[in-house]
Amino acid sequence: MIKNESIENLLATVDIVDVVEKYVPLKRSGANFVGVCPFHDDSHPSMSVSSKLGIFHCFSCKAGGNAIKFIQDYEKISFPEAVEKLAGMYNFALQYTGAKVQERSEEKKVLGILNAYYQSCLYQNPAAVKYLHDRGLSDQSIRKFGLGYAGASAQTIRVLQNEEIPPQDALNAGAVKQNERGLYASFIERITFPIYNHASKLVGFGGRTISDNPAKYVNSPQCALFDKSKIFYAFDLAKKSAIAKKTLIITEGYMDVIMLHQAGIDNAVAVLGTALTPAHLPLIKRAELNVVLSFDGDAAGINAAIKSARLLCLNKIDSSVAIIGGGADPADMIAAGKVRELEQIYASGMESGEFLIRRIAKKYDLARPVQKEAALNEIKEFTAALGPVLAESYQSLVAQILNVSPGSFNLSSGGKNFGAGFEGRNFNEGGSFGSRDFGSHEGRGADG
Ligand SMILES: [Zn+2]
Missing domain, CATH: 3.90.980.10 (DNA primase, catalytic core, N-terminal domain)
Structure with missing residues (x-):
């Protein structure tokens, strides 16, 4: 923990006008400075910044606070991260209580x-x-x-x-x-x-x-x-664009990310394992991002997409799944000059809940009544964990896929309810997630 006293000293040291100007151009207006507010769609300068009071305030959207709050809201980071960022800007040595944070x-x-x-x-x-x-x-x-x-x-x-x-x-x-x-x-x-x-x-x-x-x-x-379970490759490079586009594209590989950025699709990152983990979610939630899952179309990629989509659904993060057909990956598409096609695939991805429901239905022979009911039960296991409103929104889709009347079942109850949570149930369709690592189809062996 950072000492409160240390935070107060930091705030006393910095000039908020200087801090805000690192992000937004400001103009003097009387005793204060004014600028275009970055927290709403501002056309003329609505934000006032006062050196004397150490605060900013938007007269239109009412955003306001001190220099730490500005950084926190602008960068969409946590309070301690904003304090450390501010301290870093001014080479200010923060003091910590208790166990000192390992600098490494x-x-x-x-x-x-x-x-x-x-x-x-x-x-x-x-x-x-x-x-x-x-x-x-x-x-x-x-x-x-x-x-x-x-x-x-x-x-x-x-x-x-x-x-x-x-x-x-x-x-x-x-x-x-x-x-x-x-x-x-x-x-x-x-x-x-x-x-x-x-x-x-x-x-x-x-x-x-x-x-x-x-x-x-x-x-x-x-x-x-x-800790690869919580790192996205290139998140630092993609973050600004992702926030502007309100969407993060999550791929499987370094090459995918680099080629996407090269083609101007610069809101792309990669997981460093096979799939998304619960430890990734705070980064997505804090920046209020929607997600497009861009995994390979092979069996392992589909399994990773299923696992990731489920995690996002259970944690109420709006997401879609964009699978590229024909065994190509995003890097291949861009190398082949198919940037527009790829953008089209990303724009028309399938909503993750629908993707999961369709994957479940695919496992059963729906022409046979007993299997149809088993499919419904498995779908309910998923939807019941989402809460009643989300569950009900899939009612007509499920009725259509199973070819049963929408009034004959209730998606918000039943199945073997395992409860919403970070982990969800392992949704593996047979392959082992652990055996596949980051685009290495042979698995990850010892190096050297
Ligand atoms: Zn504002």
């Missing part, structure tokens, strides 16, 4: 050193650059996403030794691993994708093999800094 600065230093080193290696490796160009990536995208190349294990180890990095720090950062023969690099002969968390902090890497390693993609090992 040693680990961050290791990642920063390796990121710079990997980036410096990329263009010295023609095979890696050729791979990226062949996939359709521009040099501009390669720079924007900070792609690099990790060569032999010994090279990475030597860089860390030259920088006098203690081995334990390198291990804690997930940069190296250890076996009975000693330390070896986590990324060997791989294109590297630096992974930043929502606060734009470098927390790990993804790596794509360019040799014939059966594990096509690997991520940094799970560690204190890198």
Whole structure:
């Protein structure tokens, strides 16, 4: 926890006019400053900012508060995050109560050193650059996403030794691993994708093999800094556009994200595992985003879409599922110049609840009455957990799919009700989610 006294000192140090001006142009008006309000659709400056009082106030939508509140509302982040962001802007050292928040600065230093080193290696490796160009990536995208190349294990180890990095720090950062023969690099002969968390902090890497390693993609090992269950790849780059478009496109892979951004669809991110997890939801909810799930059309992709769609439905996040036919992924579509088609697919995705209901119905032979009833019961298990209003909104859809009269069943009760919650029930249609990792269809094996 940040000390209250420390927050008060921070607010006393900063000038709110200076803070707001980092986001919105302001003009002097008498003793105060005025600007266009970012919190409603403002055409003429309705927002007043007072240095003396340390507050902003909108005369139209009544938004208002101090500098922390402004950052919190503008960036759609939590109060402590806004305090830390403000402190960061002015190099203000916050004080914490109780257990001091772990800075993990040693680990961050290791990642920063390796990121710079990997980036410096990329263009010295023609095979890696050729791979990226062949996939359709521009040099501009390669720079924007900070792609690099990790060569032999010994090279990475030597860089860390030259920088006098203690081995334990390198291990804690997930940069190296250890076996009975000693330390070896986590990324060997791989294109590297630096992974930043929502606060734009470098927390790990993804790596794509360019040799014939059966594990096509690997991520940094799970560690204190890198918790892949709650990180979206490129969320920091996509957030602004996603908020403006009120929609977040969630894909399966680094390449999908980079190619989408390259094509101007810059509200796209990727999960770092197979599917969305409950730990991702706060980022989506806080920014008040709708979601388009863009997973591959293969069995594993469909399963990930089912699991993710269910999680979103149960948590009342408006979402749709956009499956690309013919085994193509978003990166392939863009490389083939089919940007308009892809935008069309995203705009016409199927609402997630309908998607789930149709997937359930598909498992049964609806020409047979007993199976039809079993399908209805399974659908009810899902809808009953949504609450009565949402459940009822699927009534006519289910009646139509099952070809029964809408008055003959009630979707808000029955089934084996498992209750709404973060997890929901495992909705697996046979494949194992755990066996598939981030676009690596062979699964994720040991690297090196
Ligand atoms: Zn306003």
